[in-house]
Amino acid sequence: MSETSKSKGGRPRINATPITVRVPPSQLAPLDAWIADQPEPKPSRPEAVRVAVAEHLKAKGYLK
Numbered sequence: 001m002s003e004t005s006k007s008k009g010g011r012p013r014i015n016a017t018p019i020t021v022r023v024p025p026s027q028l029a030p031l032d033a034w035i036a037d038q039p040e041p042k043p044s045r046p047e048a049v050r051v052a053v054a055e056h057l058k059a060k061g062y063l064k
Contacts, residue, residue, distance in 0.1 A: 019047070 023031070035048050043051065057063035 031045065031048055031052070034044070034052075035042055038048075054063060
C-alpha cells in the first residue's frame with residue numbers, strides 16, 4: 001500500500017450513530033471478563049457493549 005493511500009483502520013462505516021459512554025471500573029471488569037470468556041476472535045469492547053445492550057433490550061421486549 002502506498003503512503004498516500006494508507007488505511008485509516010477501525011470499524012467500517014455503517015448505518016449507525018456513534019455514542020460515547022464512560023464506564024466505571026465496577027462495570028468494565030465484568031465486561032472484560034465476558035470478552036475473555038468468548039471464543040476467538042474475541043469481540044472488541046464496543047462490540048461487547050453492542051451485544052450486551054441488544055440482549056438487554058430483547059429481554060425487556062424492546063427489540064425483536
